[in-house]
Amino acid sequence: MTTPLPLSFYDRDVVDVARALLGQVLRRGSIALRITEVEAYAWPGDTACHARAGRTPRTEALFGPPGRAYVYLCYGLHHMLNVVTGGEHEAAAVLIRACEPIAGLSLVRRRRGGQQGPGLLAGPGKVGEALALDISWTHHPLHEPGGLTLEPGTPPSRVLAGTRIGIEFAAPRDRARRWRFAAADSRAVTHRAHLRPSVRPGARASGRDELC
């Protein structure tokens, strides 16, 4: 039995949490998935974020508390899993875009229509389908045992970074943000050609200001 990641893991800058989520493990029942690709979203300051219109019934979960799930229905078909971060002053979350199966492969394959290979869970809608998520999972705590949890895994030795996918509606400034991150050691990554080695947030205050 593994202990979930502590609440403190989520209570920091959303871009830092996004990077740190690579390699960590999503668990639901017999299924365990290693996270291989993520994207950060944050309001205020990011017109790609769902909370861009402010606080509404739907975006309530984005305004904290951290460590909870935010699941929404995309295009009326796909359920997308986000991990809420930060405090109540901002609406921030990390979209889980891709994973690779660690356990429960047969059930994952069945839910994914028998598909296999690196593309099995490469895409946010695929992750939601494999975990059988729906919007009722919104607000679910990922740091407490039971249901859906996030557990410590093996972080990648190298991280790739690039711009976020599917946000053409957003302001050019926000489209240019390199807030998509992927594990360099994994083949379960979407749009790999648009990623390149990530610059570490090193001396700078935060990776937040990193542009194209």
Place this chain on the structure above:
DNA sequence: CACAGGATCGTT
């Protein structure tokens, strides 16, 4: 109450 618009996916 009506309407337009998606943080996608799989097929053509």
Place this chain on the structure above:
DNA sequence: ACGATCCTGTGT
């Protein structure tokens, strides 16, 4: 390049 499909935010 396109259609599926439905929740959400906005306007009347």
